[in-house]
Amino acid sequence: MLDLAFLRQNRDLVARAASQKNVAVDLDAILALEAEVRANKTDIDRLRAERNAISAGFKTAAPEEKAELGRRAKEAGAKASELEAGIADKEAELRDALLRLPNIPWEGAPVGPDENSNVVMRTEGKLPDFGFTPRDHVELCEMNDWADLGRIVQVSGSRQYCLKGRLALLEANLMAWALGKIAAAGFTPITVPALVREEAFVRQGQFPGHKEETYQLPNDDLWLAGTAEVALTSLHSGEILDLSKGPVLYAGYSPCFRREAGSAGRDVRGLLRVHQFAKVEQFVICEADEAVSADWHAKLLGLAEALLADLEIPYQVIETSTGDMGLGKFRMNDIESWVPSLGKYRETHSCSTLHDWQARRANLRYRDAEGKVRVAHTLNNTALASPRILVPLLENHQTEDGRVRLPKALQGLMGGEWL
Ligand SMILES: Nc1ncnc2c1ncn2[C@@H]1O[C@H](COS(=O)(=O)NC(=O)[C@@H](N)CO)[C@@H](O)[C@H]1O
Numbered sequence: 025m026l027d028l029a030f031l032r033q034n035r036d037l038v039a040r041a042a043s044q045k046n047v048a049v050d051l052d053a054i055l056a057l058e059a060e061v062r063a064n065k066t067d068i069d070r071l072r073a074e075r076n077a078i079s080a081g082f083k084t085a086a087p088e089e090k091a092e093l094g095r096r097a098k099e100a101g102a103k104a105s106e107l108e109a110g111i112a113d114k115e116a117e118l119r120d121a122l123l124r125l126p127n128i129p130w131e132g133a134p135v136g137p138d139e140n141s142n143v144v145m146r147t148e149g150k151l152p153d154f155g156f157t158p159r160d161h162v163e164l165c166e167m168n169d170w171a172d173l174g175r176i177v178q179v180s181g182s183r184q185y186c187l188k189g190r191l192a193l194l195e196a197n198l199m200a201w202a203l204g205k206i207a208a209a210g211f212t213p214i215t216v217p218a219l220v221r222e223e224a225f226v227r228q229g230q231f232p233g234h235k236e237e238t239y240q241l242p243n244d245d246l247w248l249a250g251t252a253e254v255a256l257t258s259l260h261s262g263e264i265l266d267l268s269k270g271p272v273l274y275a276g277y278s279p280c281f282r283r284e285a286g287s288a289g290r291d292v293r294g295l296l297r298v299h300q301f302a303k304v305e306q307f308v309i310c311e312a313d314e315a316v317s318a319d320w321h322a323k324l325l326g327l328a329e330a331l332l333a334d335l336e337i338p339y340q341v342i343e344t345s346t347g348d349m350g351l352g353k354f355r356m357n358d359i360e361s362w363v364p365s366l367g368k369y370r371e372t373h374s375c376s377t378l379h380d381w382q383a384r385r386a387n388l389r390y391r392d393a394e395g396k397v398r399v400a401h402t403l404n405n406t407a408l409a410s411p412r413i414l415v416p417l418l419e420n421h422q423t424e425d426g427r428v429r430l431p432k433a434l435q436g437l438m439g440g441e442w443l
Contacts, residue, residue, distance in 0.1 A: 025384045026125050027399075028058060037128055044135050044346035045126045054121045061118055064111045068104050075100040123232055127381040130355045134345040141345035142358070148329065149338030151362055156424040160365030161415045162294040165191065167426040168443075173294065182292065183284060183299045185411055190443050191418075195302070195410045197437045199277065202304040202331060202408035206275035209327055211306060213275045216255035219246045224258040227386035229352040229378075236285045252276030252305040253404045257386045260309065264397060265390040271310035271320065275407065278303065295411035296370065304407035309388055309400050312380055317354075317401045321377045324405035325357055328373045331408055334433035337416045338362040340369050352381045359406075361416035372413055375405035418443075 031038055035051055042049045078097040085093055134141045152158075165171035170191035176184050187195050207213040225231040225238065225247060239248040249255060256276050265272060280303050291297035306324045310316050325341070332339050344356040355377045360369035380399040383389070388400045421429050421443075428443040435441055 025122050025381060026127070027380075027384065028122070031055070031122075031125070032058075034128075038125060041126045041128045041346075044129060044133075045349070045351065046137055046347050047124070047126045047351065049121075049125060054118065054125075057114060057118050057121070061111060061114050064107050064114070068107050068111070071100045071104040071107070075104070120232060123226060123385065124351070126351045127354050127378060129346045129349060129353065130377075132343065133349065133355065134343060135347075136345040137347040139345070139348045142348055143343045143345075145341045145343045145357065147338075147340040149333070149336070149362070151338050152364060152420050154364070154422075154424070158364040158419060158422060159426060160294070161418045164418050164422055164426060164428065165294075168428075170443075171295070183297060185295055185298050187411065187414075190438070191414065194434070194438060194443060195414065197434070198408060198410055198413065199302050199304055201434070201437060203275055203277050205331060205334075206304060206306055206327060206407045209323075211273040211275035213277065214256070215277045216252050216259070218249045218255075218279045218281055219244075220249045220254050220258075221245065222247060224254050225249070227261060227382070228254045228257040229350075229382055229385065230254065233351060237283050239281050239283055248281035249278070250280050250282040251303060251404075252278035252280070253307060256305065256307040256404075257382055257388075257402065260388055261386045263388070265309060265388065265400065267309070267311050267390040267400065268393075271308050271316075274305075274307040276305040276307055278305070280409070295415050298411065301409055301411060303409040306403075306405040306407050308403040309383070310403070311390060311392065312383075312398050312401050314379070317377050317379060317403060320403050321355060321357075321375060324403060325359070325375045328359055328375065328405055328407060332359065332361065332372075334431065335413070335417055336431040336433075337413075337420055339372070342371075349376075352376075352378045354379045354381070361413070362420060363416050364419045364422075370412075370415070372409065372416065373406040375403075377401075377403050 026038065032055065039051055075097045078093050082090065082093055134143045162173060170187060170189055172186045172188060176186045203213050222231065238250065256274050280301050282299060284297055284299065287297055306327060308320045310320055339359050339361045342358040342360055344358055349356040353376050357375045358371045359373035361372040363370050379401050382402045383400040389397050390400050392398050418428050421431065423429060429441060430438055430443055
């Protein structure tokens with residue numbers, strides 16, 4: 025959410041951001057509504073003051089004036105209550121409109137309508153030269169009985185998976201390994217629920233725009249989060265944080281649930297795009313300083329790249345376009361990992377700087393060095409998400425006879441060289 029004063033002073037900047045992010049906004053209507061709410065509040069205060077002044081003078085008034093004074097006090101009170109009733113609806117309408125305003129994208133973001141405008145920033149790691157036609161991850165799983173992607177359909181429907189044997193162990197080990205790596209970088213490991221209240225999705229930014237992507241449990245007034253980011257954004261809502269010793273750093277672990285309503289027909293085979301997955305999330309709440317945010321953005325990206333280097337997976341870093349980065353982002357860099365069977369890179373990580381857009385919605389504030397209370401900045405990045413990461417992991421390290429050699433970083437965890 026943008027600061028109202030910022031919106032008033034930067035109307036054209038916000039309008040440009042909205043067009044660059046394909047968001048339909050009516051800024052004049054928002055500004056007019058905001059002015060009306062402000063005017064109503066002024067009237068309510070004036071009417072209240074008038075009624076209080078009358079009441080204060082009532083005791084000392086001449087008896088013949090009391091009736092008239094009583095009538096005027098009553099009238100002022102009634103007028104104030106009438107304005108208050110109307111203002112509640114207008115404020116709800118104003119808040120809903122403000123929640124749908126985009127953050128301003130950084131000037132280095134490629135301007136374009138969707139992922140086709142994304143730009144490759146840099147490519148890391150040598151692509152494997154197999155000397156044979158690489159199998160895809162589904163075939164490798166079938167050959168080694170590492171997953172049941174068939175019979176699970178009659179249990180849970182499409183876009184579900186169950187891992188078996190050494191691959192089930194690998195997923196559990198990978199999540200613990202990633203959590204340990206990010207914790208070792210100074211982040212507090214934390215497990216958070218996926219069962220979350222609606223307000224947490226509004227604060228994180230997924231609502232009110234994208235309810236169709238989220239599973240709802242209406243009997244319990246709960247929804248299933250698609251990322252630990254949702255719970256982590258709300259964990260400290262309403263607090264005045266002490267950031268004097270540095271930012272709040274969380275390595276969040278949670279199950280993630282996504283309806284993938286918008287992905288019909290895409291990635292229906294295998295482990296790339298499923299309804300429930302596990303993820304270790306990097307999450308930062310820092311002081312409202314663009315340079316500090318930029319520094320943490322680089323750190324979050326570096327940590328994810330270090331994990332991919334340990335997994336010996338070739339990848340590329342993407343500068344995400346204005347149309348693809350989403351409403352709340354100032355900057356987003358996706359990391360795409362090489363998938364040999366597809367002959368292309370696929371997204372496995374998403375690193376975002378949001379400045380105060382999310383923190384304002386979640387009411388995350390701190391006291392700065394001068395003692396002034398300010399809205400904080402937030403950032404997040406994937407550390408590792410499974411089963412998607414298993415796709416490049418299995419495929420890049422396969423041998424001609426369908427075995428998978430583990431990267432050195434995992435051999436200790438998994439008790440040997442081979443999965
Ligand atoms: N439906 C899905 N199935 C499997 N993995 C998924 C799915 N959706 C997302 N992921 C994984 O989760 C990662 C992060 O998802 S994201 O929406 O891009 N970004 C976030 O959730 C941020 N909180 C950063 O993690 C993706 O890069 C991908 O690796």
